[in-house]
Amino acid sequence: xxxxxxxxxxxxxxxxxxxxxxxxxxxxxxxxxxxxxxxxxxxxxxxxxxxxxxxxxxxxxxxxxxxxxxxxxxxxxxxxxxxxxxxxxxxxxxxxxxxxxxxxxxxxxxxxxxxxxxxxxxxxxxxxxxxxxxxxxxxxxxx
Numbered sequence: 276x277x278x279x280x281x282x283x284x285x286x287x288x289x290x291x292x293x294x295x296x297x298x299x300x301x302x303x304x305x306x307x308x309x310x311x312x313x314x315x316x317x318x319x320x321x322x323x324x325x326x327x328x329x330x331x332x333x334x335x336x337x338x339x340x341x342x343x344x345x346x347x348x349x350x351x352x353x354x355x356x357x358x359x360x361x362x363x364x365x366x367x368x369x370x371x372x373x374x375x376x377x378x379x380x381x382x383x384x385x386x387x388x389x390x391x392x393x394x395x396x397x398x399x400x401x402x403x404x405x406x407x408x409x410x411x412x413x414x415x416x417x418x
Contacts, residue, residue, distance in 0.1 A: 276353065276354050276383070276385075277300070277350045277353050277354070278299065278300050278353075278354050278356055278414075279297050279298070279299055279350075279353050279354070279355045280355075280356050280357075280407045280408075280414065281295070281296070281297050281356070281357050281362050281363075281366055281407055281410075282295075282296050282357070282358075282403045282404075282406035282410060283296075283361065283362045283365040283366065284321075284325045284329075284401060284402075284403045285361065285365060286315065286317055287318030287321055290318060291309070291312065292309055292365045292368070293309060293311065293321070293325060293326075293329070294306070294309065294325075294329055294402075294403040294404075295339075295343075295366065295369065295403055296402070296403030296407035296408075297346065297355075297407055298404070298408050298411050300411065300415075303346070304404065305342065305343065305346040306403065306404035307331070307339050307343070308331045308332065308333040309333055309335075310334065310335050310336075311333075325401050325402075328399050328401060328402045329402070330399075330402065339369065340369065340370075340372060341378075343369055343378060344378040344379055347379075347380055348379065350381045351382055351383075352383040352384070353383070354384075354385045354386075355385070355387070356386075356387045356411075357386070357387070357388055357389075357392075358389060358390060358393065358394065360388055363386050391413075391417070393410070393413045394409040394410050394413070395409065395413075396409045396412055396413070
């Protein structure tokens with residue numbers, strides 16, 4: 276089973292997913308930024324702390340899900356580790372393509388929320404990819 280470390284940025288409490296970063300224990304990485312609804316209002320904190328450091332052009336939902344599928348297809352079994360439950364919520368929502376349909380996922384997928392992990396050492400705090408790397412580093416220090 277491969278450990279994957281996940282972080283998401285979203286538009287305030289309960290808001291739309293903005294970006295997702297996933298890193299493996301090795302060198303595999305996934306990072307995408309989503310286009311939001313045309314008339315989306317951004318939470319002031321998000322506007323100040325997340326949007327300026329996305330460092331990637333947004334893609335639509337179809338492209339996002341296609342790239343997520345391509346990334347996940349590298350693994351037969353994954354254990355996804357996060358430091359906050361919303362990350363799992365947004366990840367699972369990203370798997371769904373329509374009523375009763377989803378992208379293909381590894382045959383076994385488990386989740387772990389470890390509140391002792393930290394993204395404090397992130398190279399770019401609140402950038403989902405860099406925060407996922409920091410969570411991985413925090414986990415590795417505990418091993």
